[in-house]
Amino acid sequence: MSEIDDAIERADREAFTRQPPKTLKGQIGYLLKQLGSAKAVAQEIGVTADSVNRYRRGARKHARADVAAKINDAVRARWQPQVRKRRQKQAATATGITVETRARFGYTAPVGTTDDGRFRRLTVHLPPAYAQRLFDARNAGASDQQMRGIIAEGFKEIYFQDGGGRATGLSDVTLNDIDYLDLDY
Numbered sequence: 001m002s003e004i005d006d007a008i009e010r011a012d013r014e015a016f017t018r019q020p021p022k023t024l025k026g027q028i029g030y031l032l033k034q035l036g037s038a039k040a041v042a043q044e045i046g047v048t049a050d051s052v053n054r055y056r057r058g059a060r061k062h063a064r065a066d067v068a069a070k071i072n073d074a075v076r077a078r079w080q081p082q083v084r085k086r087r088q089k090q091a092a093t094a095t096g097i098t099v100e101t102r103a104r105f106g107y108t109a110p111v112g113t114t115d116d117g118r119f120r121r122l123t124v125h126l127p128p129a130y131a132q133r134l135f136d137a138r139n140a141g142a143s144d145q146q147m148r149g150i151i152a153e154g155f156k157e158i159y160f161q162d163g164g165g166r167a168t169g170l171s172d173v174t175l176n177d178i179d180y181l182d183l184d185y
Contacts, residue, residue, distance in 0.1 A: 002144030
């Protein structure tokens with residue numbers, strides 16, 4: 001997963017109306033309902049189907065730490081898809097998306113100005129159109145670089161050019177060396 005995928009996933013998880021199952025038996029039961037068979041769950045988490053059945057029956061109460069983390073991630077990735085979809089639709093049509101990041105921004109500007117990239121810490125609210133483009137790109141399997149381009153374009157328009165009121169000669173903004181990136185919608 002990319003940094004932007006991770007940020008979208010974290011933002012989605014903040015919208016959960018109920019917490020996912022916490023016990024190993026509950027998590028395996030949920031995955032079995034979602035994926036349909038012990039074999040499919042076993043492939044997802046990297047164990048044998050027999051191990052999945054032992055977890056389901058309660059014969060094995062604890063999984064290895066790496067397997068437990070995979071199980072937890074698999075459950076959270078599938079938890080409350082309708083809540084996720086509704087919240088993303090609201091961001092893409094009405095509220096927009098807030099991006100908080102510390103990253104190196106580079107840009108192409110007119111001769112005589114500096115275009116040296118430098119680290120900036122920015123929190124910028126992007127309009128719904130950028131949220132829609134970001135979600136569409138993610139759902140279409142876009143690369144991390146393509147999603148960075150969408151966010152950088154939003155930063156160019158909203159932050160650097162202030163909606164067309166300044167820096168009109170700025171032609172291209174790039175988002176590089178992300179220290180951290182967080183999304184809220």
